[in-house]
Ligand SMILES: NC(=O)C1=CN([C@@H]2O[C@H](COP(=O)(O)OP(=O)(O)OC[C@H]3O[C@@H](n4cnc5c(N)ncnc54)[C@H](OP(=O)(O)O)[C@@H]3O)[C@@H](O)[C@H]2O)C=CC1
């Protein structure tokens with residue numbers, strides 16, 4: 001299968017690299033075009049055989065899949081570049097939340113899927129959030145989910161839930177890293193070696209996610225099991241709950257407000 005990638009920033013580079021390392025594509029299957037050519041050339045150096053295209057249209061022409069890995073307000077110019085090359089049998093995969101499937105289907109003649117990745121897909125972990133356009137047949141949907149299962153756990157979601165879902169799945173790693181950094185800073189401030197604190201914190205987070213994901217216990221039950229009656233954890237959890245009360249409601253309020261603003265800007269930018 002041949003695929004073109006437009007945009008080789010954080011996500012374009014992560015997806016090409018992760019798919020290649022997972023063996024989902026060979027380097028010569030992939031063509032990458034991006035604004036700063038040196039970023040695509042760096043990928044080609046790391047994965048010999050990967051093709052660098054000097055123009056966006058050349059990364060779209062004759063590809064079965066075309067990944068759009070640019071920011072929402074760059075869609076207009078990228079879509080204008082590639083539209084002449086697009087054919088009904090091709091599939092565009094958009095990885096950004098504020099550009100809707102309906103907007104894309106109104107502009108391009110091909111099939112459209114929206115798939116929101118996560119930085120943790122770099123380690124072949126975490127979810128990828130799937131929303132399918134109306135032109136994809138069941139076989140197209142299955143093939144796409146199979147492809148992403150090489151680097152993630154594909155999960156289909158309703159498009160209207162994309163914000164909260166990607167807050168958890170895609171912004172979540174940054175939120176958790178922020179909390180972990182504060183935890184590590186606090187441990188280091190007691191005189192503990194920072195590297196050791198980081199190792200222990202990462203092992204703890206990975207193990208916590210694993211035990212919760214296995215269904216062995218719920219988040220609530222886990223807190224109860226660690227909190228020995230009259231012990232240290234229960235006292236500290238009280239302090240943590242006080243300090244973080246409502247924090248994630250405010251975090252999600254912020255993402256939703258910014259998202260509403262992005263939706264308005266994208267709508268204006270994609271008007272004919
Ligand atoms: N970062 C994340 O964890 C996640 C990001 N996303 C989504 O992925 C998308 C990309 O994000 P991210 O990779 O982090 O952003 P980056 O800014 O790192 O990458 C965007 C890339 O697009 C390139 N670009 C911009 N305009 C054009 C153009 N006209 N033609 C070709 N290439 C162009 C940029 O070029 P240049 O290098 O010159 O700036 C850059 O390489 C966003 O829409 C974001 O919402 C989704 C899930 C997670």
Ligand SMILES: O=C(O)[C@@H]1CCC=N1
Nearest residue numbers: 097166167170171172
């Ligand atoms: O910060 C952003 O806009 C993107 C969306 C999901 C993760 N990062």
